[in-house]
Amino acid sequence: MKTSSPTPIHIIGGGLAGSEAAWQIARQGIPVILHEMRGVRETEAHKTDGLAELVCSNSFRSDDAISNAVGVLHAEMRQANSLIMMAADKNQVPAGGALAVDRDGFSQAVTAFIEAEPLITVTREEITGLPPEDWDQAIIATGPLTAPGLAAAIQAETGSDALAFFDAIAPIVHTDSIDMDICWFQSRYDKVGPGGTGKDYINCPMDEAQYGAFIDALIAGDKGGFKEWEGTPYFDGCLPIEVMAERGRETLRHGPMKPMGLTNAHNPTVKAYAVVQLRQDNALGTLYNMVGFQTKLKYGAQAGIFRMIPGLQNAEFARLGGLHRNTYINSPILLDRSLTLKSRPGLRFAGQITGCEGYVESASIGLLAGRFAAAERKGESLILPPDTSAFGALLNHITGGHIVSDDEPGKRSFQPMNINFGLFPPLEPGSIQKPEGMKRFRGKDKTVIKKQMTAERALRDCAAWLESLDRT
Numbered sequence: 001m002k003t004s005s006p007t008p009i010h011i012i013g014g015g016l017a018g019s020e021a022a023w024q025i026a027r028q029g030i031p032v033i034l035h036e037m038r039g040v041r042e043t044e045a046h047k048t049d050g051l052a053e054l055v056c057s058n059s060f061r062s063d064d065a066i067s068n069a070v071g072v073l074h075a076e077m078r079q080a081n082s083l084i085m086m087a088a089d090k091n092q093v094p095a096g097g098a099l100a101v102d103r104d105g106f107s108q109a110v111t112a113f114i115e116a117e118p119l120i121t122v123t124r125e126e127i128t129g130l131p132p133e134d135w136d137q138a139i140i141a142t143g144p145l146t147a148p149g150l151a152a153a154i155q156a157e158t159g160s161d162a163l164a165f166f167d168a169i170a171p172i173v174h175t176d177s178i179d180m181d182i183c184w185f186q187s188r189y190d191k192v193g194p195g196g197t198g199k200d201y202i203n204c205p206m207d208e209a210q211y212g213a214f215i216d217a218l219i220a221g222d223k224g225g226f227k228e229w230e231g232t233p234y235f236d237g238c239l240p241i242e243v244m245a246e247r248g249r250e251t252l253r254h255g256p257m258k259p260m261g262l263t264n265a266h267n268p269t270v271k272a273y274a275v276v277q278l279r280q281d282n283a284l285g286t287l288y289n290m291v292g293f294q295t296k297l298k299y300g301a302q303a304g305i306f307r308m309i310p311g312l313q314n315a316e317f318a319r320l321g322g323l324h325r326n327t328y329i330n331s332p333i334l335l336d337r338s339l340t341l342k343s344r345p346g347l348r349f350a351g352q353i354t355g356c357e358g359y360v361e362s363a364s365i366g367l368l369a370g371r372f373a374a375a376e377r378k379g380e381s382l383i384l385p386p387d388t389s390a391f392g393a394l395l396n397h398i399t400g401g402h403i404v405s406d407d408e409p410g411k412r413s414f415q416p417m418n419i420n421f422g423l424f425p426p427l428e429p430g431s432i433q434k435p436e437g438m439k440r441f442r443g444k445d446k447t448v449i450k451k452q453m454t455a456e457r458a459l460r461d462c463a464a465w466l467e468s469l470d471r472t
């Protein structure tokens with residue numbers, strides 16, 4: 001008796017995410033049609049028609065799976081037989097602790113693997129609308145430079161404010177690096193609001209001299225070239241802080257740094273001249289974002305300037321601020337945990353368009369979307385990666401871990417994010433023990449041990465998750 005082969009799953013976009021998703025689906029014995037427009041239509045940044053082309057740096061960042069979150073993600077992807085990691089490892093060039101690749105060799109390897117896979121068909125065409133009805137399962141992985149026709153169709157399906165075309169990002173700080181002997185929790189005028197407590201913000205006080213020095217540093221800070229996306233518009237209420245500082249020395253004190261309605265819990269009789277506020281950024285409470293501090297200062301300049309803020313002198317940044325051309329959807333609202341668009345069963349999103357950032361993160365979300373789609377096609381129940389793994393932590397950020405703020409109606413607060421330890425659930429209380437032989441066990445040592453334990457837990461839990469998939 002002849003058995004019919006499964007219906008193919010369609011993937012739009014043959015970048016980092018789409019190529020990885022196609023590979024993962026084919027590994028499950030399911031055919032894929034991969035639609036890539038390059039070769040027919042170019043993007044503003046790609047230079048070739050190779051699959052998984054790296055548009056800028058040739059680095060996959062740290063390969064340290066013991067104390068770096070992206071290194072942990074590398075290791076989990078290797079555990080999951082990632083095509084992107086296999087091609088990267090085969091094309092590695094020397095780069096210290098980082099995994100850097102020969103960009104042409106890497107893209108050629110991905111293209112060769114995909115083209116040699118009998119279950120994958122690559123078609124070179126631009127898809128200009130949402131997948132037609134007869135594609136019962138599809139993945140959109142068209143990245144930060146999604147072609148305008150498809151972007152318009154996504155916007156029509158999801159709503160006008162659900163798709164962003166650039167990101168104006170305020171820096172995000174690891175909560176445990178904020179000095180609470182200087183800062184205090186309080187909402188302006190102690191307002192409780194719909195979902196708050198009256199103590200929802202961390203406040204950093206500045207006196208007049210500190211404020212003056214901070215404004216000087218912002219104005220003098222290295223803005224760098226902004227050639228790439230010079231046409232990027234500034235929106236009202238979203239001006240970079242250094243632009244505000246240049247408009248007038250008091251502008252910030254009447255804007256995001258206004259001290260009104262706040263009383264310094266450590267020094268109630270002295271009114272702060274200015275206050276920097278940070279708001280909880282993820283459900284775990286491990287990350288706080290600097291409210292209104294979107295910036296296009298160069299990365300190298302940002303940490304030094306922001307550490308001038310009292311209470312942030314030792315701040316560790318989960319991400320620095322930025323202003324980039326980027327197309328991404330409001331995933332926490334639009335997608336379910338399996339990356340499926342809630343309004344269209346069978347349609348998944350993957351890669352940077354979901355609100356992760358970076359080559360490795362995009363590929364890893366492609367890997368998950370591919371596995372979820374294959375499980376659905378095979379009628380298997382969906383087993384999600386544990387939140388304690390890097391896969392799970394990133395998926396959680398995209399599909400639910402982010403806190404949507406109630407106090408800025410109309411503003412979307414979900415911002416793209418690289419993987420970082422702040423996205424992982426904290427370790428069990430009391431589980432961090434002083435290593436034998438260590439005399440003093442202080443903040444920095446503790447942070448190192450905490451990262452190592454988080455990384456070990458992630459790799460162990462990821463391996464168990466993958467084993468459970470193999471058993472189904």
Ligand SMILES: Cc1cc2nc3c(=O)[nH]c(=O)nc-3n(C[C@H](O)[C@H](O)[C@H](O)COP(=O)(O)OP(=O)(O)OC[C@H]3O[C@@H](n4cnc5c(N)ncnc54)[C@H](O)[C@@H]3O)c2cc1C
Pocket residue numbers: 012013014015016017018035036037038043045046052053055056057058125126127128141142143144145146147150228325350351352353357358359360362363
């Ligand atoms: C200018 C720039 C510089 C960057 N620099 C870095 C960096 O240095 N390091 C880093 O980690 N990340 C960088 N990024 C982010 C980077 O783009 C992502 O990390 C990664 O490429 C995203 O993978 P993806 O698969 O989601 O998208 P992509 O890799 O961009 O793949 C999307 C694919 O979809 C195709 N496509 C788009 N629309 C359609 C359509 N309608 N029909 C068919 N095909 C379509 C595109 O041609 C492309 O091949 C940069 C982004 C930009 C825009």
